Amino acid sequence: MTTASYSGTSAPTVSPSLLALRYLALLSTLNVLFQGGTAGEVLMKNHEAFVLHEAGAIALHVLTGLATVAAALYWRSTRTSLWPAILAAVVFVASFVQAAVGHGRTLYIHVPLALLLLLGSTWLLAWSWLAARQPAAQR
Numbered sequence: 679m680t681t682a683s684y685s686g687t688s689a690p691t692v693s694p695s696l697l698a699l700r701y702l703a704l705l706s707t708l709n710v711l712f713q714g715g716t717a718g719e720v721l722m723k724n725h726e727a728f729v730l731h732e733a734g735a736i737a738l739h740v741l742t743g744l745a746t747v748a749a750a751l752y753w754r755s756t757r758t759s760l761w762p763a764i765l766a767a768v769v770f771v772a773s774f775v776q777a778a779v780g781h782g783r784t785l786y787i788h789v790p791l792a793l794l795l796l797l798g799s800t801w802l803l804a805w806s807w808l809a810a811r812q813p814a815a816q817r
Contacts, residue, residue, distance in 0.1 A: 695751035696809060699762075702745035703803035706769070709738045710796045717792070735777050738795075742770040745802065762805055769798040 692700075713734045719727030749766040753759075772795055779787045 693752065693755060695748050695755055696806065699745060699748040699752055699766075699802075700806040702741055702748055703766075703799060703806050706738065706741040706745055706799040707796070707803050709734055709741055710792065710799055713738065714792065714796070717789075735773070735780070738773050739770075739777070742766065742773050742799070745799075746770045749802070758809075762802060762809075765798055765802055769795060769802065772798065 713731060716727045716731040716734060720731050746763065746766040746769075749763040753763045772791060776788060776791045776795060779785075779791065
């Protein structure tokens, strides 16, 4: 099964799993950026920002979990490279590690891990939008 098919001047058709992955990766990346924005206020002891930061963490778990499912379904339907599904799963698991070390004296782990989450989600986002442009042999 191909991911994109082109016919003349019409827009390419994209598999539903890749489309879902694209938007879930976008929302995950935006969520990580939002988390960074609220983190500064959390450090300033802003309670409202803390509540938003906690809600953002839950949203990140959901988004990265769904992105993992979408990446796995895309791999299953196309049998292309497995690394995007693995990357999505690593980001999903890392979001829980991130939440576990987000309090007190473990911020020295929490902050660098946030950067890794941003890198992983952004990498998945970029790949998902560029995947349909490459021949299947290169994915």
